[in-house]
Amino acid sequence: MKNIKPKLIALFKEGYCTPQIARIAREINEPSATIHYNIKKMEKEDAIRTYKAVFDYKKIGEGFCVYILLKLTAEAGANPDMIANELARNKAIESVDLLAGEMDVIMKVRAKDQDEFYELLRSLLARKEIERSTSMISLRQVKSEFVLL
Amino acid sequence: MKNIKPKLIALFKEGYCTPQIARIAREINEPSATIHYNIKKMEKEDAIRTYKAVFDYKKIGEGFCVYILLKLTAEAGANPDMIANELARNKAIESVDLLAGEMDVIMKVRAKDQDEFYELLRSLLARKEIERSTSMISLRQVKSEFVLL
DNA sequence: TTAGATAACTGAACATTAATCAAATCTTAG
DNA sequence: CTAAGATTTGATTAATGTTCAGTTATCTAA
Numbered sequence: 001m002k003n004i005k006p007k008l009i010a011l012f013k014e015g016y017c018t019p020q021i022a023r024i025a026r027e028i029n030e031p032s033a034t035i036h037y038n039i040k041k042m043e044k045e046d047a048i049r050t051y052k053a054v055f056d057y058k059k060i061g062e063g064f065c066v067y068i069l070l071k072l073t074a075e076a077g078a079n080p081d082m083i084a085n086e087l088a089r090n091k092a093i094e095s096v097d098l099l100a101g102e103m104d105v106i107m108k109v110r111a112k113d114q115d116e117f118y119e120l121l122r123s124l125l126a127r128k129e130i131e132r133s134t135s136m137i138s139l140r141q142v143k144s145e146f147v148l149l
Numbered sequence: 150m151k152n153i154k155p156k157l158i159a160l161f162k163e164g165y166c167t168p169q170i171a172r173i174a175r176e177i178n179e180p181s182a183t184i185h186y187n188i189k190k191m192e193k194e195d196a197i198r199t200y201k202a203v204f205d206y207k208k209i210g211e212g213f214c215v216y217i218l219l220k221l222t223a224e225a226g227a228n229p230d231m232i233a234n235e236l237a238r239n240k241a242i243e244s245v246d247l248l249a250g251e252m253d254v255i256m257k258v259r260a261k262d263q264d265e266f267y268e269l270l271r272s273l274l275a276r277k278e279i280e281r282s283t284s285m286i287s288l289r290q291v292k293s294e295f296v297l298l
Numbered sequence: 299t300t301a302g303a304t305a306a307c308t309g310a311a312c313a314t315t316a317a318t319c320a321a322a323t324c325t326t327a328g
Numbered sequence: 329c330t331a332a333g334a335t336t337t338g339a340t341t342a343a344t345g346t347t348c349a350g351t352t353a354t355c356t357a358a
Contacts (some may be wrong), residue, residue, distance in 0.1 A: 001324070001335070004187040007177050013295045016173050017166045022344055024165050027236060031308050036346070038153040038306090047208040049296055051166045051200065059196040065246065067216075067255055088292035094252070095257075095294065097214065097287040106216055106285060107292075108244075122209045138282050139245040140230070143237035143256075145244065145294045146162045147198055150306065150353070171315055180337050184316070187335090299358100306353070315344065324335070 009060055012053035013091075019051060041104050054147045056118040060093075062110040064117050068124070070105040076129030080104050093118055103134070158209055160185040161202035162240075168200060182292050203296045211241075211259040213266050219254040225278030229253050241269055244256070252283075 019039055025032035042048045057063055074082055080098050084105055088096045094108040109124075111117040125133055141149050168188055174181035191197045206212055211243040221229055229247050231253055237245045257272075260266040274282055290298050 002179065002183070004177070004179065004183065005191065007186060007355080008173070008184075008191065011176065012168070012197070012200075014177070016169050018169050018345085019161070019202070020167050020344085021346095023162055024157070027160065027165070028153075030151065030153065033308050033347090034151070034153065034306085035157075037308090038157060040346095041153065041306090042157065045208060046205055048161070049205055049298070051202050051205045052296070053168070053200050053273050054198045054295070056198055058193055059194060067246070067248075070262055081291075084289070084291040088297055091192075093292065095312095096291040096293065098218070098289040099216075100286045103285070106211070106287075128249050137249045138255075139249050140233070140247040142230075142233040142245040142247065144244065145201070147201070148237055149198070167316085169315085170317095182318090182337055182339095183335080186337090189317095190335090296323080301358090302356090303331085304353105304355075307351080309348105309350095313344100313346070315342105317342070318340080320337100320339095322335105322337080324333105326331100326333080328330090 009055070010091075012055075015050045015052055017051035018085075019052060019131070041099070046102050054145050056149070057110055057141070057144075061112045064111045064113050064119055065141055066109050066111075066121075067136040067138070068109060068121070069103040069134045070107070071102070071131045072104045072129050073131045077104050083127065087124065090124070151267060158204070159240075164199045164201055166200035166202060166289065203294050205298065206259055206293075210261045213249075213260045213262050214290055215258050215260075215266055215270075216285040216287070217256050217270070218248075218252040218283045218285070219256070220251070220280045220282070221253045221278050222280045226253055236273065237291070240271070 021035050021039065023034050025035045057065065072083065076083060084096050084098055085108060087093060092109050092111060096105065096107045098104065099106055107118055109120060111120055121135065145147060151176050170184050170188065173278045202218055220230065225232060233245050233247055236242060236256060241258050241260060244254045245254065247253065248255055258269060260269055270284065292298060
């Protein structure tokens, strides 16, 4: 047994998919060469970043989902981009945004369960630039990445 | 001019993409029939929900991104699923989660600009089940849908 | 308004890829 | 050990994406 599944999950999280030109052409009743032309144009303009899979995260062992708000120290808060970029590299983090208002950063993280989340949180909050944080645990994911679950 | 672009955006937000089996096979050095078998298995198990595009949302006129927290009334809070499902139907809403703790719902919405967001917010908050809300405006989207921006 | 230039569209030929299938191999439970 | 089921794989077939040249539409400047 080759255990292909985790490799597929890793690849599909960020890409390795492609548009179904023929199906779209049928759906909106246009020639497939026209669809092809328009898609390539959007790709060239960088309006499309990638094509990827959306998972049932429970079924791939990432069912525990939490939103974390961060308040940075005064110094770090003046230049939050660097910290945000470093956080964003973490594979468990689905999204990172810099915020206006009371808190500086919001991120959405996925883990297997509470225990795995706790370890993740500990490692994330180990940075000295973080003054405090609040976690909001998702009890039910109704929609994610524009897809109803 | 046929204005295909908005149709493509609508289709790509939720699907109309497919895995690149041959490319994955090359990447991880396995026969493409094996990759095909494993992907179909994951699809059958419903571990994969869909294949979709990720956009540079600024470039498709959805650059204004906000997280909204909702506190429901006591009655509605006892059964928040129905309200969450209704909210999730809105095309401008990227994600909806039910929360543990102080607030009941968090959602991520995308609009063209502040004006469009204001109209959206007004329509969303018109529901009598919502006791109060807080909006957190994203100043910079560092990562979204597992994709670095 | 018009001519020229550029962008968008499209059918047809071609290249690549996905899907299928049958045989071989591996895994598991009794 | 053995039988049943799951996984892997090469080879064939079906379907799809890509290219290109010719057409049509749109835009720009005189």
